[in-house]
Amino acid sequence: MQKLTDIGLHPEQMLAELPAFVERIEALAQEMNISLSDYQADHIALRVNDLEVAKELHKAWLAYGEEWSNNEINGRPIIVIGFNKSLQVGRWSIEALELPYPGSKSYPQQGWEHLEFVIPAKAKDTEELKALLDEKFPLLPWEKLADKGIKVKASSPSGEKERLPNPTYAFKKAGVCIKLHPCSLKDVIESEEG
Template identity: 70%
Template sequence: MQNLKQLGLHPEQMLADLPAFMDRIIRLADEVGISLSSYVADHIALRVNSQDIALELHQAWLAYGTEWSQTIINGRPIVVIGFDKPLRVGDWTIEALELPYPSDKIYPQQGWEHVEFVIPGNAMSLEQLKQSIDITFPALNWQQLASKGIKVKASSPAGEHERLPNPTYAFKKDNLCIKLHSHSLAAVIESEQE
């Protein structure tokens, strides 16, 4: 565990940093033009650059919850741990942690990386999700995002057994990311087990 502590990645250190991280997420949401206070913060994700650190974190976070799933997505394991006691921060109660094992991409900063929010609309495709986002957040001006340094990425990540499509829009800036999707991670995982 010493290694995680030296890196500032021990769960206790990360939990202490959570309010500041969520403040940065709120500021990014304001820049994007979306207000997330009345939507479910489905899960929080962290990023690390080494397999060893991912293994250590995987074990360390199991002290805080139960492994809901471990699925291969884009060639690497993505672990989801449901918290025994959901994390309460600001307006949100966060049920789960997503821990992707590293790919060949190197992140400039290890630690908290994104929060995914569930928005209404039950979207099954990227087109439907874009419509839901436009209806839910009429102040969002897609054309202005690039000039603010905000990158937008649309994707439809899927595990090998998922039955429920979960298209996602990601808004990224300065090692921070907000993701919007229509189905909770719990619902997607449940669809894998059906």
């Protein structure tokens, strides 16, 4: 197996790429007419296509934090690692990493894929979340996003033990994705233990 450094996925290499990735996130938010500066950047996620690479990354990132969760969602393990020291990027402090093991879908690029933000609310489903987003971001041009090349996906992913609904809207363009949801990953994980 290739070393993580050979394929540019060693945690130190990924951390060095983080400011550029967050700049692309901010550019996407700007294109969507939304400001996320007042919201918590809950966690960052990466994507890989190879099971062995995922296992190596899992081990490597444990040097930077502790495993909060190893949960099966949509038929594959999703690992959440809480950082020992939050990642400071721009105005945000990111407390966790989401590492999904590969499923059937192959990603055009491996590495950072999305940043999730908490828009605090008691939204139980994607309809309630959309109403909240309309209220918080009145200039978000839903009907024009497709024309801008921005794909929108609403979902309600959940692990088998989760008790806290956490509907999500994902906005994706050019290999970068912003996800908005009402609860932090930490709260969702804690709900599993309740």
